[in-house]
Amino acid sequence: MKIETLFIDRAIRPCEEIDYIIQSTSLEPEYVENSKVVYDHVNLSDDPITKGKQTLYITENHGAVIKKCPGTSHYTCCDYTILHTGTFCTMDCSYCILQAYFHPPLLQYFVGQHKIDAALDEIFKENKTFRVGTGEFTDSLIWDKISNQPAKLVRKFADQARARSRSSNNNFSILELKTKTVNIDSLKDIDHNRKTVVAWSLNTPKVIKSEERGTASLSARLKAAKECERWGYRVAFHFDPIVIYQGCEEDYKEVIKSIFEGVRVDKNVDSSSDGVIKQSLGILPESIVWISIGTFRFMPQLKQIIENRFPKSTIAYGEFITGLDNKMRYFKPLRIKIYQKIVSFIRQYAPDVLIYFCMEDEEVWQKTIGFFPKKEGQLGAMLDRSVMERCKAC
Ligand code: SF4
Numbered sequence: 001m002k003i004e005t006l007f008i009d010r011a012i013r014p015c016e017e018i019d020y021i022i023q024s025t026s027l028e029p030e031y032v033e034n035s036k037v038v039y040d041h042v043n044l045s046d047d048p049i050t051k052g053k054q055t056l057y058i059t060e061n062h063g064a065v066i067k068k069c070p071g072t073s074h075y076t077c078c079d080y081t082i083l084h085t086g087t088f089c090t091m092d093c094s095y096c097i098l099q100a101y102f103h104p105p106l107l108q109y110f111v112g113q114h115k116i117d118a119a120l121d122e123i124f125k126e127n128k129t130f131r132v133g134t135g136e137f138t139d140s141l142i143w144d145k146i147s148n149q150p151a152k153l154v155r156k157f158a159d160q161a162r163a164r165s166r167s168s169n170n171n172f173s174i175l176e177l178k179t180k181t182v183n184i185d186s187l188k189d190i191d192h193n194r195k196t197v198v199a200w201s202l203n204t205p206k207v208i209k210s211e212e213r214g215t216a217s218l219s220a221r222l223k224a225a226k227e228c229e230r231w232g233y234r235v236a237f238h239f240d241p242i243v244i245y246q247g248c249e250e251d252y253k254e255v256i257k258s259i260f261e262g263v264r265v266d267k268n269v270d271s272s273s274d275g276v277i278k279q280s281l282g283i284l285p286e287s288i289v290w291i292s293i294g295t296f297r298f299m300p301q302l303k304q305i306i307e308n309r310f311p312k313s314t315i316a317y318g319e320f321i322t323g324l325d326n327k328m329r330y331f332k333p334l335r336i337k338i339y340q341k342i343v344s345f346i347r348q349y350a351p352d353v354l355i356y357f358c359m360e361d362e363e364v365w366q367k368t369i370g371f372f373p374k375k376e377g378q379l380g381a382m383l384d385r386s387v388m389e390r391c392k393a394c
Contacts, residue, residue, distance in 0.1 A: 081123070116156075
């Protein structure tokens with residue numbers, strides 16, 4: 001979705017970061033004394049969620065820059081660290097939790113690279129692995145089109161002292177940029193020192209077409225992942241949300257085949273293509289740091305939003321039960337069945353790649369992967385190990 005209105009918090013001093021955004025969006029900014037003007041602009045429109053995607057507010061983050069991911073009670077947590085650089089998204093997925101999460105839903109960019117750098121310097125001092133992501137409250141790479149923040153973060157992680165040290169006893173931290181875009185241009189030619197993992201959320205072409213408005217096609221995402229692999233980055237994939245429908249197993253099998261065997265990229269499915277049909281090669285298993293999987297789940301209040309904004313969507317109609325965290329989830333036997341299939345498809349190509357569940361319980365882990373990281377911190381430690389193995393400098 002195109003950004004149509006740009007508001008800037010008058011309290012923020014003009015800086016290069018803001019100039020860059022003004023120039024990239026080609027919009028005449030409106031300076032505001034307080035956020036009420038912006039909130040009214042969004043809230044008083046006929047469709048505040050759409051309006052919030054078309055309205056960019058440049059302001060300061062008055063809360064914590066770095067937060068521990070809250071996880072969900074009763075389900076295994078992966079000990080992720082969130083870097084809070086902005087909110088909301090210009091793409092439009094029917095199931096997006098952010099539609100119900102922010103009041104009002106609003107695209108915000110937080111100025112203050114120095115603040116981010118200071119917060120990161122603190123964690124880089126610790127001899128510990130932090131897996132840090134910007135893709136929790138926004139898509140990490142929508143910002144690549146209008147700011148140079150993603151590239152700056154990649155450089156920051158590359159230059160952490162422990163990552164440059166030759167000592168093998170050093171733990172280092174990594175940045176995960178999670179996206180459904182193909183906005184990778186600024187990541188090229190950076191000395192990333194392999195401390196950034198570029199991750200794509202994947203789904204079947206059917207789900208992408210019906211539920212993920214404005215996102216890149218599957219083949220375009222995989223082509224971008226291959227490009228990043230060529231540039232020396234490690235990559236990751238997130239099958240989340242897996243949607244259960246008639247024929248979904250075959251479709252997810254095809255997606256997994258495409259990851260490892262490559263995709264045909266033609267102009268009908270890839271707007272970035274020059275029109276020539278090409279074959280993009282598959283991703284090497286050793287380039288993948290992890291693959292997470294999680295079936296569709298939603299807070300009950302999201303259902304109404306989906307019905308209003310995506311009348312053709314059937315995603316919220318299925319065999320759901322209320323989970324221990326009050327979210328609606330597919331009936332457990334259905335989850336286990338699709339997970340078993342997906343895990344076995346991945347294992348055929350990549351027996352050693354770390355697969356983990358986002359928010360699942362012991363029974364699901366045991367019946368699909370054959371073990372359960374029961375102890376607190378055990379899943380996080382597994383992911384850290386994968387980082388230490390696969391993200392060593394090139
Ligand atoms: S890409 Fe992610 S953040 Fe953006 S609308 Fe879709 S689910 Fe939400």
